[in-house]
Amino acid sequence: MNALRIPQSRQLRAAIAGPAPIPVSAVRPASLCRSVAIGVALVLASALGCAPAFAAGKDVSKEKVINPAYLTEVSPGVHVIEDRQQIFLVPNVTIIVGKDAALVVDTGLSVKSAQLVLQTARKLAGNKKLYLTLTHFHPEHGFGAQAFKGQATIIYNRAQREELIKKGPAFRALFADKLNVAEAMKDVRLTMPDVVYDTEAEIDLGGRVVKLNYYQAAHTLGDQVISVPAQGVVIMGDLLETKSFPIMPWFPDLADTDVDPLNWREIFRKVAATNPKVVIPGHGRIGTVADLNEAAQHMDVAREEVARRCAAGNDLATIQKELTPILEAQHPDWDLKDWIAMEVQVYYERLCRK
Template sequence: MIHLILSACLAGSSGDCVPILLPEAESAVMAECESQAERVSRNWLKRHPDLLEEQVSCQSATSLPALPLRELAPGVHVYLGESVQMEESANGRIANLGVVIGEKSVAVIDSGVSRRQGQELFAAIRQLTDLPISHVILTHMHPDHVLGTSVFKEAGAEIVGHAALPAALEYRAQTYLDNLAELYPPQEVIGTEVILPDRQVADRDIIDLGGRELLLKAEGTAHTDNDLTVFDSKTETFFSGDLIFRDLTPVVDGSLNGWLEWLEAAPAPMPRRIVPGHGEVAESWKIAVTPQTEFLTMLRDSTRAAIADGLPMSDAVPVIAKSMQIIENKWNSFEETAARDATAAYKELEWE
C-alpha cells in the first residue's frame, strides 16, 4: 500500500516538524495517492490551524517507521511498552497495545500515547495486512492507551469504549494534552488529539472481524470506572487493559476494593494467555494476577491499619508506603506510585 505523508510544522516555530500519516489517501498505486495529496492534506490542515505544511509525499508502507509487533497466536499481535511511568519514559510508550486480524477486518486494542505512536502502529499493521481497520477498542481512559486514536479514526475505524469512557475523557482531555506537551518534545506529540468513542459498551458486546469474534465486557469500578476487557474467542487470548499490571507498580484510579473483587473472580472461559496493560504476556491467570493481588491486598491492609490507629491522611500516607517497601524490589516506579496509591486507598477506606 501507498501512504500520504504530510510534513507538518508548528506555526511560529522553527524546526518543530513531524511526518503526519494521512490514511484517507491510502492507495494501491502511487499515482492514486499523488492525485489525492493536495486535497487530503489541505482538508486535514484546516482542522489543525496550529500546524503548517512543509511538504507532502507518497511512500510505501514498508518505508514507514513501524512499531515492533510480536505474534502471540495466529492473527494476534502485541506491542509491549516500557514498564515505567510516563514521567520516566522518553516518549510515553509504556502501554501494551494489541492487534487482532480477522478474515474481513482488523481490530486495534488501545492506540498508544500520541498520534506519532498511533501512526507507527498503523504502519506496522499495514506491513501485516491490507484489510480495513474496522475497530479501535479503548480499554480505559489513561493517556498512554488512548491518544494515538486519531489516525485510526481518519482511516474509518469505529472507536469503542466503556459507557463511562466519554465523560472521563472529556473531563481530562486538556489536562492529558497539556501534560504530554510538558513531558515530551514537540516532535513526539504534534498532531495528538483526544478522540471520543463512537460506540459505548454498558455491559457486553461482540465485534465480528470475520472468522473470529471479540467479546467485550464493561467491568465494574476497579483500576478506573471505565475498564473494558477483550477476549479473542478463536485463540483464547484475554486483553485486560490496566486491570492487570505486571512489572510496573499498579495505579489505583478507581476502587481498591472493587479491583480486588475483580481479581478474585477469574474470567470465564479461562483464557489461554493474558495480555496485561503493562508487562509481559502471561500464560496462566495465576501467574498474571498473583503479584498484583499481593500488592493491592497489602495496600488495603496497611491503609486500614493506619486508619484504625487514628492517623490523618497526611501522616498515614508515608506510613503506608513505608510498610509496603518489603515488596518494592518486585515493581518498577514503586516509590512515587505507592504514595499515590496510599492516598487513593485512604480516601476510599476512611469511611468504610
C-alpha cells in the same frame, strides 16, 4: 451479518461519522506539578520535585513512537507491538486479526505512532475491515486515535467517552507542558467514537470473537477489558503493569479522584476466574494469570493493612510512613515503588474518611 454485537438494551450508537474531533483547548489544571505522573506507567519525573519517581522506564525516544519491529504473535491471530524497551509513554499495542476483520487496541500517544500502528494493522489484515478500541482514555494509550478516523470503526464504552470529553483537554495540556511531549502531540485532536456501549460488546472478526467489557471504575472511570475467550487472551491496559505496584491516581486538582481500588480488585477476580493463558498489560512484559493473582494478593494486603491501621486511629501520614516500606519489602523486585504512598492514600480515602 453484523459482526459487532451489543445487547440491545445496552446499545447506544453515535451518528455514523461520529461527533467531530474535540480541538485541544488551552485548559490548564490548577496544579500541574502535583499531577505530573497521572496515567504514566514508566517515567522518571523526580526532577520536577513534585511527582512520584519511577523505578522503570527509559526516555530514549523523544517522539515516544511505537516500534513495529517489536511485533510478536502471542496467540494465533493476536499480535502485540511490545513495549520492549520500556520507553516512557509507549504502551503495548495489540492487533487481533480474523478472517474478515481486525481489531486494534490502543494507538500510542501521537498521530505518528498511530499511523505506524495503522500501517502494521494493514500489513497484517490487508483490506479487511478495521475496528479500533482503547483500554482507557489516558494520552499514551489513545491520543493518536484520529489517524483511524474514516479508516476503522472506533468503539469506546460510554464512560470512557465521557471521561475523554471531561478530562482530555487538561490531560493533553499536562502531558505537553510537563512531560516534554508538546512536539509529539502538536497535531493531536481528541477523537470521539463511532459506536459506544454501556457494559459489553462483542466483535466477530471471522473465526475469532473478541469481547469488550466495562466493569465500572478502577484505574480510570472507563477502563475496558478486552479478551479473546476461546484463546485465553486478555488485554488489561493499565489495570495491570507486570511486576509493578499499581498506579492509583488521586489528584483533586485535576478533579481526578475516580480511582476505585475495591472494584479494581473485583475485576482481577473476574478475569482470573477465566484462567487466561496470555495477559497483556498496559506496559511491560506479557504476563499470565499468575501475574494477575500476584497483583490481586498485593491489593488485598494493602487494603487490609490500611483498614487495620485506620481502625487503630492512625492518620494518613502515619499509615503511609509505616506501611510504605512494608509493602515495598514484600515485592523488592517490583517497579513503580514511588506509587506505593499514593496507593495507601487511595485506600485511606476509600476506607477511612467519614
